[in-house]
Amino acid sequence: MKSILEFGKMKATGKKISVVTCYDFWSAKIIDDSNIDAVLVGDSGAMVMHGFETTINAEINMMCYHVAAVKRATKKFIIADLPFLEHKKGKENLFNSIDLLFKAGANAIKIEGADGNLEMINELTQSGIPVMGHLGLVPQSINQLGGYKKQGSNEKSFNKIFDDSLKLQDAGCFSIVLEMVPSDLSKKITNKLEIPTIGIGAGAETDGQVLVLTDLLGMDKDFHPKFVRKYLQGYNLILEALNTYNDDVKKKNFPSLRESN
Ligand code: KIV
DSSP: OOOHHHHHHHHHTTOOEEEEEOOSHHHHHHHHHSOOOEEEEOTTHHHHTTOOSSGGGOOHHHHHHHHHHHHTTOOSEEEEEOOTTGGGSOHHHHHHHHHHHHHHTOSEEEEEOSTTTHHHHHHHHHTTOOEEEEEESOGGGHHHHTSSOOOSOSHHHHHHHHHHHHHHHHHTOSEEEEESOOHHHHHHHHHHOSSOEEEESSOSOSSEEEEOHHHHTTOOTTOOOTTOOOSSOHHHHHHHHHHHHHHHHHTTOSSOHHHHO
């Protein structure tokens, strides 16, 4: 398993870091056999695994359930998203929730945004909890942002995200996800910070990339954001397999004699 020290070394030596989201046992087993550097059990699981419209529906039990399933299949470094408002329900609740995520198998947590979080992140990182920051498009604030759109496009927001990245590093974050920001901003942040940046929809200049597993496998036939590269036409391949199985059953081609005994 790679550690946060190795991620830091990878940045220092110019080696890119690959991260992919994962929520379940069987895909974590495949990821475990891959060369991917780290796994993010993202709160995007609320959307892609449970069909909710936003990540706001992810809650701590759901996250722990997914982390535990992933952990049973992989020895990769696991980052778990802290669900919406979990850090706003009091310190005891926060520490209990993080305890649950770590007992389930997480090695680090990810927290969205900097405003109002810096003191808390500082305390967490001083308590032995590796924290990944997340700036730019922060999906838990979708109701405030008004849509899944690029952030940091005007000067004020560009400077704010840049300043926040420095503050998160100072608070002790070991890495920061930059989501949906212009590449000149992610380049400026990446060049300035000592900790690695991991981009999604943030161009090629970040120290690493993260993609949602179901996006890179092409599992949703209706979702084609510009920043996603589909490495598999998963939807079509699985549909074809299911229909072939169906045909075989109907035509009495399955099971064969060999498959029956
Ligand atoms: O939940 C998630 O999948 C994420 C990634 C998009 C970075 O936060």
